[in-house]
Amino acid sequence: MTTPAYASENIFAKILRGEIPSHKVYEDDMTVAIMDIMPRADGHTLVIPKNASRNMLDVATEDINAVMATTQKIAQAQMIAFEADGITIQQFNESAGGQVIFHLHMHIIPRKEGVSLRPHTGDMADGDLLAQQAEKLRAVLDKM
Known part of the structure; x- marks a missing residue:
């Protein structure tokens, strides 16, 4: 099976x-980390190349290496910024694998013991709340 071409839109x-x-919340030469606009938990962040x-089926090795390094950095910062007990990392490939947006992205989700993920309803979070959470995460990243 051939992977469909990347769609730049x-x-x-x-x-x-x-x-x-x-x-x-973070940017380097190869990656960007942004708040998920439909977060499953407070602090839900996405890392994209x-x-x-x-x-994952077509990403260059150097790009996935950079994505994973940024994913680790974000996860470490989330543990502090959101007083997390753990981190869930998710990544989906193709429609059958649950992928909806066809640009590689990692979901990094801070978790609290005994607290379930919110359902993915398609409702966007309040922009001011996302801005506050982004600032909280950037404050920790700036100290790392």
């Missing part, structure tokens, strides 16, 4: 081009 490509706003890749 996906929402993450538009965010990377500055066409759509986001709550950015700057280079185009549909998912």
